[in-house]
Amino acid sequence: GRIRPSYPTKTGPNMVQVYEVGTQTMIDSDAITPVYKIPGMLGETWDWAQYVIPITHYYSVDGNLWSMPFNSSTAMLYYNKDLFKAAGLDPNKPPTTWKEMEEYGKKILASGVVDYVYSTGWPSWIYEQTMAYHNHLYADNDNGRAGLATEVVFNDEFGHKVFDTFIRLHDKGIYIYGGAEYSANSAFKAGQIAMLIQSTSSLAGILKASEFKVGTSFLPRFEGYPVGNSVIGGGSIWVTKGQSEEELRGVWEFLKYTGQKDIAIQWHKGTGYFPVSGAALKAL
Structure with missing residues (x-):
């Protein structure tokens, strides 16, 4: 301003x-x-x-x-390969769908290697990314590209599905809120969570500070929905x-x-x- x-x-x-x-x-x-x-x-x-x-x-x-x-930058999935192995998961096969995120989460919790499975940085941005990743608009007028946006359009079936999934994973103890920005990074680097959805800009800091093998992958998808790209x-x-x-x-x-x-x-x-x-x- x-x-x-x-x-x-x-x-x-x-x-x-x-x-x-x-x-x-x-x-x-x-x-x-x-x-x-x-x-x-x-x-x-x-x-x-x-x-x-x-x-x-x-x-x-x-x-x-x-x-x-x-x-x-864009958003991506980070995961702790050592914790995956300790939980009986293949450290070279990260989850690729939200269904797998839940399945992996249950196995990791059952193994007892961590108390919570994953967190995110910038949660509202991850929601926006998830919308774009499934070719779903966040606002009208082509997300403001065809003209100034006048209203958001995510209050529909898919938008609810995304929120409901995040809430369900939280209620099952798989997801833990990690703050609005970068606080969740500390939990991941300390080995307190097995996965992190965060900006690619965190990569260098995570690699430098983590005493375990770090894996990275694309954002998880919801099956049966259009395929878009991250933003x-x-x-x-x-x-x-x-x-x-x-x-x-x-x-x-x-x-x-x-x-x-x-x-x-x-x-x-x-x-x-x-x-x-x-x-x-x-x-x-």
Whole structure:
């Protein structure tokens, strides 16, 4: 909320990093120079296709990129291979459906290796991910892509099924609430739970801190429903209005730098965020 009033007085930042759900707010702020305009403003041309297309699509309107993707992520399943083995499960076969999540959960609880089986970070985001993962809209107007969203549309049979499943697993002691953000990570790293649904951005920290073999897999699916994809999380870099040409050139050089192949690979390996460079993704 402080970006818009600051830019006319030139007291604000040249760039601002904003999480993905702030995209519409930033577009509506009238405080931003869309990044797709910057090369032309500086007399340059730029190949936007060099970036990972699904990531740039998230931050694009009518095919034009508004902000530079940087710390892009999605959700995935982490699991403790050692606890799986101790519970009599195959450590190389994580659950792939929510039915299996419940079946695995019962076996793990029965084995006594942990008191609770799994938790999540960002529970509301995981719900949104689950909707998208089954090609189900969260809001009208194609999730706000065909026009501004006016209402949510998840209060239907599938939306209820997802909530009911989460509640049932909680009531059976399989799921334990782990906080709104990253608190559940600590329980997983300490070996107190066998599985964690969390952002890919947690990967490096989990691998570094865990004294057990960590497995990863895709999100579980509900059988018999359409197949969609997970959605982009993380954040991107927005460029504020009212900058001098010199400032804008400096900003543009920095944005190009963040997308370089070697830099993107280094960032990915050090964090777990996706590389936004297509060349970096192919090289990994």
